[in-house]
Amino acid sequence: MTLIAPEWNEARWRAHASGQILGTQSIAVRSGDRRVLAERVHARTPLPPHDASAMDGWAVCGPGPWSVIAQVLAGAVPDTALTPGTAVAIATGAQLPANTSGILRAEHGHLSDTGLLTGDVSRGQDIRPSGEEAETDTLLIAGGTLLTPGHLGLAAAAGYDEIRVVCRPTARYLVFGDELLRSGRARDGKVRDSLGQQIPAWLNRLGVDVVGVSWVGDTLDAHVRALDECTDVDVVVTSGGTASGPVDYLHQALALTSGSLVVDTVAVRPGHPMLLGRWAGPRWLLGLPGNPQAAIAALLTLGEPLVAALHGLGVPVLGRRRLSESVTSRGNVTRLVLCASSGGEATPSAYIGSGMLRGLTTADGYAVVPPGGATLGDQVSWLALPS
Numbered sequence: 001m002t003l004i005a006p007e008w009n010e011a012r013w014r015a016h017a018s019g020q021i022l023g024t025q026s027i028a029v030r031s032g033d034r035r036v037l038a039e040r041v042h043a044r045t046p047l048p049p050h051d052a053s054a055m056d057g058w059a060v061c062g063p064g065p066w067s068v069i070a071q072v073l074a075g076a077v078p079d080t081a082l083t084p085g086t087a088v089a090i091a092t093g094a095q096l097p098a099n100t101s102g103i104l105r106a107e108h109g110h111l112s113d114t115g116l117l118t119g120d121v122s123r124g125q126d127i128r129p130s131g132e133e134a135e136t137d138t139l140l141i142a143g144g145t146l147l148t149p150g151h152l153g154l155a156a157a158a159g160y161d162e163i164r165v166v167c168r169p170t171a172r173y174l175v176f177g178d179e180l181l182r183s184g185r186a187r188d189g190k191v192r193d194s195l196g197q198q199i200p201a202w203l204n205r206l207g208v209d210v211v212g213v214s215w216v217g218d219t220l221d222a223h224v225r226a227l228d229e230c231t232d233v234d235v236v237v238t239s240g241g242t243a244s245g246p247v248d249y250l251h252q253a254l255a256l257t258s259g260s261l262v263v264d265t266v267a268v269r270p271g272h273p274m275l276l277g278r279w280a281g282p283r284w285l286l287g288l289p290g291n292p293q294a295a296i297a298a299l300l301t302l303g304e305p306l307v308a309a310l311h312g313l314g315v316p317v318l319g320r321r322r323l324s325e326s327v328t329s330r331g332n333v334t335r336l337v338l339c340a341s342s343g344g345e346a347t348p349s350a351y352i353g354s355g356m357l358r359g360l361t362t363a364d365g366y367a368v369v370p371p372g373g374a375t376l377g378d379q380v381s382w383l384a385l386p387s
Contacts, residue, residue, distance in 0.1 A: 005265040005272065008301065008334035008368070012315060015276050015302040018262045018284070019309025022234055023167045029156050032147045034207060035165040036311045041141040041151075044159030046131035051096040054126040057106040058117055060087040061099045066117040072097065087117050096127065103127060134158075144312055169234040169310045170209045173199055174226050176240035176250070177290055178218045194357055195239045195295055199288070202299055205386035206307045208235065223253035227285070234283060234310065237303070240290035243273040250275065250287050259285060263302060267333045270354035271297035276306065291354040297336045297366060300383055319382035321346035321367060328373040335373075336366040336383065346382065360385075 006014060024038040053059060060066050062084035071089040072078050078097035082088065087104070088097055103126035109119035134140060140158055141151055147165070155163055173196070180193035193215070200210040211233060216226045223241065230236045241250040254261070254277045263276040271294040277285035286303050288295040305315050321339070324347040329335040339346035341364040348367070349359035367374075368381035 005267045008268040011263050011266040012305045014263050016305035016309045016315045019306045021312040022310055024164050025167050026162045026164050029152050029160055029163055032152050032163055035147050037143055037145045038166050039164040040143050041155050043134040043136055043138045046135055047133040048128050051130050052128040053090045053094050053103050054128050055103050055105045056092050058087040058104045059090045059096050059100040060104050061101050064118050068117050166312050168209050170211050171235040171237050172230045172233045173213045174238045175215045218247035220249040223249045224256050227253050227257045237286045239288045239295050242275055242287045242289050269333050269335050270294035274298035276302045292357050294354040320379050321382040323374055323378050326375045327369045329369050332371045335369040338363040339367045
């Protein structure tokens with residue numbers, strides 16, 4: 001059955017609805033950057049875990065002058081309590097001895113030859129009280145959070161060696177097209193394959209582990225065989241073969257391998273001959289067109305929402321940008337226009353065309369121009385390139 005091409009935003013939601021979390025795993029905290037947290041992280045100790053000095057100097061008790069009776073370094077446990085008129089030399093982060101009134105900073109105190117310390121300090125000055133940031137069992141990071149380096153530091157400080165995260169999807173990438181050269185310069189009617197060099201990197205930025213790239217000949221048997229050999233991954237990504245040309249076999253190959261279509265073409269330019277399919281298991285097929293700008297537009301249209309769902313995240317939220325010039329859009333389709341973004345303004349690339357490459361090197365994302373076009377100064381949706 002032929003599916004009616006959905007409008008662009010509907011296609012994104014359809015792609016997201018087809019995905020599901022692939023499972024969870026425990027990993028070392030330091031490996032969690034850009035992973036999605038699958039549990040809640042609570043403080044296993046107070047933060048900080050003990051009263052500590054915020055400065056190098058002296059921990060003092062009561063009004064001065066003070067007799068310096070010991071030294072406390074970070075990582076040590078004070079072996080004596082202070083009494084009025086006494087102090088200990090102390091390092092930043094070191095645990096305070098009992099009865100500390102405040103911290104006299106090193107630059108504000110004076111130690112005489114006889115060991116008598118003088119200076120001005122107010123009660124509670126430069127003390128980091130235990131639990132100042134969080135008490136034990138405080139929720140620090142909610143489940144479903146896309147982790148940043150800051151989250152990793154917080155989890156470690158909270159007492160975690162490992163965290164549980166959503167499994168990253170794995171993918172194999174199949175490049176279709178007998179006209180593509182894998183090395184060297186263009187020659188003899190053939191062109192150099194550019195997508196095989198960039199699609200794995202874009203997928204990695206989206207949160208997908210690409211475990212292999214293969215170049216597949218333009219025959220139906222080769223397409224079917226290649227798809228049959230990709231049962232060890234969550235997503236099969238292809239480029240080329242999505243339209244209805246004489247050697248476009250992807251639709252037939254999907255059917256012959258017992259797959260079904262979720263989205264078949266989208267009312268958008270560039271990128272409309274894209275598809276999203278699914279096999280039991282589940283596994284997904286993301287079919288991108290063969291032209292570079294069209295392929296990346298399709299990757300973000302269907303692939304980004306699908307990958308978000310596989311990570312347990314919502315449909316990626318679009319930004320907003322103001323157009324620096326008018327943009328036309330023919331027919332009843334959305335137009336994705338590569339643009340550079342600065343100061344909330346989107347400026348179309350000088351190299352816009354589904355087969356062009358240079359625009360992708362200078363753009364920050366796509367301005368989403370609705371059917372009928374948009375004029376100078378209009379606010380439009382913004383689809384950022386993965387960073």
